[in-house]
Amino acid sequence: MPLDALRPSPLVEQATERLREQITGGEWAVGTKLPGETALAKSLGVGRSTVREALRALAGAGLVQARQGSGVFVIATRPKEDxxxxxxxxxxxxxxxxxxxxxxxxxxxxxxxxxxxxxxxxxxxxxxxxxxxxxxxxxxxxxxxxxxxxxxxxxxxxxxxxxxxxxxxxxxxxxxxxxxxxxxxxxxxxxxxxxxxxxxxxxxxxxxxxxxxxxxxxxxxxxxxxxxx
CATH class of the missing domain: 1.20.120.530 (GntR ligand-binding domain-like)
Known part of the structure; x- marks a missing residue:
């Protein structure tokens, strides 16, 4: 499912929410490697720095994990409860x-x-x-x-x-x-x-x-x- 370009502001929050929807909606199953920052940035219509911040927020929610030299992987489809x-x-x-x-x-x-x-x-x-x-x-x-x-x-x-x-x-x-x-x-x-x-x-x-x-x-x-x- 392609990702539509985002409105200008607030970009990080929008990017985070859009990626969260993709994960919780089952577009990317547990164990799936996410597309690279460049590909995600192009799909979302934002810069790589915005994607980087969004991925950091998703990692904090327990949905993804960055693996050194391998990329970012989905580790859960539901955010952990605070x-x-x-x-x-x-x-x-x-x-x-x-x-x-x-x-x-x-x-x-x-x-x-x-x-x-x-x-x-x-x-x-x-x-x-x-x-x-x-x-x-x-x-x-x-x-x-x-x-x-x-x-x-x-x-x-x-x-x-x-x-x-x-x-x-x-x-x-x-x-x-x-x-x-x-x-x-x-x-x-x-x-x-x-x-x-x-x-x-x-x-x-x-x-x-x-x-x-x-x-x-x-x-x-x-x-x-x-x-x-």
Whole structure:
């Protein structure tokens, strides 16, 4: 199937998408060697540098692989999923098990590294969570997650912070589903306040073991509820 010439801009994105369509559509099977840069450039109506960038993007997506002295070969017909996509499709119980590993360690570090600004942020987040008890479920869940974000931020580890940030969209959606499905706030609008207060108190006091224990207990309780569904 011949490739039509492309419009001028943005050339790299267009070239990447056109080649991706050829691969995912089955025009080039796994193991196939792609035409050379010159041939692809002529087919697409672009320069070789544009083709080179497009092939680099396809390699990053796990679709092609350059082999020294041999050329570029198709190694998959479906792009590999990025971490965010994988999380969105994962079972919420699996996400929570990993969340527990990440956050308990973050709580330990937060208790050891928290600054005066972190303490103020944690106490403010706890106060806002309590205020949100008078609001709807969406506002309450958002305030709950914000408190956990404050704990992770107090660990002062950018990798932990980045990892937890990836969890947030999934957690927000699934926690809201859990609260609404089980009507968790019907009897106690500030559900889980005692555990969150204990967590903040332990971090503020510099009690790493206490912070880890408080967070682990809270997350285990939620995980048990998820398994009961």
């Amino acid at each position: 971490w965010s996509t994988h999380l969105r499709r994962a079972a919420v119980t699996d996400v929570y098990e990993v969340r527990m590993l990440v956050e308990v360690q973050a709580a330990h570090l937060a208790a050891q590294r928290r600054t005066d600004d972190d303490i103020a942020a944690l106490q403010g987040a706890l106060a806002r969570r309590r205020d949100a008890a008078n609001a709807g479920d969406a506002e309450f869940v958002a305030a709950d997650i914000a408190l956990h974000e404050a704990v992770v931020a107090a660990a002062h580890n950018p990798v932990l912070t980045g990892l937890f940030t990836e969890f947030v969209p999934v957690l927000q959606r699934r926690l809201l589903d859990l609260v609404e499905l089980l009507n968790l706030r019907s009897e106690d609008p500030n559900h889980g306040d005692e555990g969150h207060a204990a967590l903040v108190d332990a971090v503020v006091r510099g009690d790493a073991e206490g912070a880890g224990h408080a967070l682990r207990a809270e997350l285990k309780q939620t995980l048990a509820l998820l398994h009961s569904l």
